[in-house]
Amino acid sequence: EAQVTQNPRYLITVTGKKLTVTCSQNMNHEYMSWYRQDPGLGLRQIYYSMNVEVTDKGDVPEGYKVSRKEKRNFPLILESPSPNQTSLYFCASSGGQWGNSPLHFGNGTRLTVT
Amino acid sequence: QKEVEQNSGPLSVPEGAIASLNCTYSDRGSQSFFWYRQYSGKSPELIMFIYSNGDKEDGRFTAQLNKASQYVSLLIRDSQPSDSATYLCAVTMMTDKLIFGTGTRLQVFP
Numbered sequence: 001e002a003q004v005t006q007n008p009r010y011l012i013t014v015t016g017k018k019l020t021v022t023c024s025q026n027m028n029h030e031y032m033s034w035y036r037q038d039p040g041l042g043l044r045q046i047y048y049s050m051n052v053e054v055t056d057k058g059d060v061p062e063g064y065k066v067s068r069k070e071k072r073n074f075p076l077i078l079e080s081p082s083p084n085q086t087s088l089y090f091c092a093s094s095g096g097q098w099g100n101s102p103l104h105f106g107n108g109t110r111l112t113v114t
Numbered sequence: 115q116k117e118v119e120q121n122s123g124p125l126s127v128p129e130g131a132i133a134s135l136n137c138t139y140s141d142r143g144s145q146s147f148f149w150y151r152q153y154s155g156k157s158p159e160l161i162m163f164i165y166s167n168g169d170k171e172d173g174r175f176t177a178q179l180n181k182a183s184q185y186v187s188l189l190i191r192d193s194q195p196s197d198s199a200t201y202l203c204a205v206t207m208m209t210d211k212l213i214f215g216t217g218t219r220l221q222v223f224p
Contacts, residue, residue, distance in 0.1 A: 040122075040216065041216065042202070042217060043158070043202070044214075045212075090157055090158070099145075099146065099210040099211055099212045100145060100146045100206050100210065101146075102148060102160045103148075103150075103158075103204075104160075105157035105158050105159070106157060107156075107157050108155075108157050
């Protein structure tokens with residue numbers, strides 16, 4: 001089954017404790033992206049990747065890191081999480097031209113930072 | 115002005131009626147337009163996409179695009195309670211950047 005898999009689904013952590021949210025897709029998509037979703041603010045892009053070893057900042061990259069060492073994986077790293085990073089996170093991938101093809105979303109990761 | 119604007123709702127319609135969801139965008143050079151449905155606590159899922167002016171129909175859903183007026187609509191015919199969700203409009207700007215609206219919450223009551 002074609003899918004984007006995120007883990008974990010729920011995560012509660014404390015300020016400053018490094019964490020990684022994994023994202024993997026089995027559709028051989030070149031484009032992958034991370035979003036956060038907050039009430040009233042909608043989906044905002046954190047980072048995106050056009051291909052292996054090619055990543056770039058989205059609209060809200062501060063406090064996040066990403067890497068794209070393999071085509072299928074695009075982990076999101078929070079080196080020192082803070083409470084303002086409490087949010088619902090989605091990984092997404094697309095098989096076509098960046099921005100012009102539909103996105104396939106993972107199931108989401110609800111992160112709480114205390 | 116926001117790049118992609120949607121009325122947050124809720125839009126309440128009775129079962130069987132037509133639900134009309136609207137979205138306006140600021141960039142005249144926008145190329146691609148998407149509608150996603152998102153149930154509470156779930157991930158967005160693609161409903162429809164449209165690239166050209168006019169209407170595009172898929173089952174009970176019709177997307178309407180008017181580039182001159184810079185709006186895109188989603189019509190849901192014969193609305194069902196299971197259609198109750200938040201509908202996200204997403205627009206690809208001339209820069210190829212995809213921007214999401216904040217969504218319209220639809221409630222279909224029996």
